[in-house]
Amino acid sequence: MELRHIRYFLAVASEMNFTRAAQKLCIAQPPLSRQIQELEEELGVKLFERRPHALRLTEEGMIFKEYATQVINLVNKSTEDIRERNHGLQGTLYLASVEGHAPRLYAQWIAAFHKKNPHVQYSLWNGNSDDVVHRVMNGLCDLAIIIEPHNAEGVESLPVYQEPWVAMIPASNPLSQNPSPTIRACELLPYELFIPSRTSRLEEISKWFGPDAKPIVRGRIAHLLSAYELTRLGVGITIYPASAGDIANLTDVCIKEIVEPSNTASYILIWNKYRQLSHVAEEFLNFIKEQ
Template sequence: MDIRRLKYFLAIAEEGQITSAARRLNMAQPPLSQQLKLLEDELGLKLVERGPRSIRLTEAGMLLRDRAEQIVELADSTARELGDYARGVQGTLSIGTVSSSAAALLEERLMLFHRLHAGARFELHEGNTFRVLDLLAKGIVEIGIIRMPFNGAGLECVYTSDEPMVAVMSAQHDWTGGADSIALEELRGRPLILYRRFEPLIRETCLEHGFEPDFFCMNDDARTTLLWANAGLGIGIVPESAFGLLRSDNLVCKEIRSEALRTRVAAVWMKDKYLSALARKFIECFRGEEPSL
């Protein structure tokens, strides 16, 4: 399969119209339609159902779309890395990261790596933990920066120190009288906003303390939790380091006094899979080791 033809197909799939895709690709519609037909003829499969105003992907088309995204991304990434090499740059490191790990990634670990390897470039792919692990398995990223808990089967892992979970709320909803921390029981009856993957841990911990938590909103991004809490919709629960993702004078943060509600960030990569020299040096910095030259 021709990479260029796959890119044409992805444009059609994303636009939902051949006319819109042709406009996006700066080409005429008939040649683009011909490229789609040639791809279908090559595969011996119908990829789209044509309607009067739009197209709809067939099951084969949906499967090809998912595979084509991976193939095109790997091809583009390889081209960029080879271009960097030709220009004498040290390379490009592909990292997958969840939003709540951003602060841990951007603190001294990444700054140290950048200082030692200033020629390195980055490809960041952001998503939830399941998305990052999928990108790792597909080889689109070399390293994932994710947060506990997760299934570590098939992964090599390096962890940061653990940190507490915190309750975040608008200043108008601060019942603590300026205290820096709260007991877990103080969350009883309050509408909670949290990252979906923390739900089992928080529910179990609250039940052990004699109450059923009130989950007002579950989501997949720490920034969403902070925004909703800042709007006064409820009490957000996030890792302490994620609090800095939103700058707001209206948002206050209280450590939750609970040994069970602690979490940590991990750098993960696939076992028994090739790891570039640049990725190995990044892991050295993440571990806090003296990097090798």
């Protein structure tokens, strides 16, 4: 199997049409079809389900697409790493993060770093902690920001920020009428809650209510905008780091810091300790450590 076979497959998987994929690759359709057929024979599975007027990935094809994408990303990243070591800081920094305050941290760091290194490019990816850690461990990003606690093995970490946890409450909820800027965790018990999506986060937040209490968790949310919209429409109360207030229209929701117990969302920068960081990633990490 050669890299061109993988690139051909990804082009067809993207276009879901052999003619368009061939045009994109600047090759004729018959050779492309033969290359895909040879790839299927080598793997011993069908990657595409072919119909008269439709093409779709088989289950094996979807799995292979995920791995093929990782392979091409790693090849592209490795190529950039080699080039930048010979020509200075002009590669791409691959960064990932959870939501909350993490994007703001990246923005501040990049703005300052860019002044000294104007030729560096940036690829930023956002998701929940599990997805972010997966990208770090599989070499798909150089550095990432997550919130503790985490169960990722094989990473180095650097504390970078802390902020309190808050309750985002619909304006229609009676709790929003209390002028106090804080709220006790026990006051949230009668209400349906939305929390960040990690399992470890559910375990952590459940402890706030005591050993015998059972909070009503209506859903787990990976993206802050989804949490805000559900809260704004009165579906439930969202528990999130304090930076949730950055996007909130405070006529629709009320933000209160959770106390009793008082808890802190601790952001950490992580990287894979078993992989050599690219030159530009090393320089960026050193820059952050100096801040």
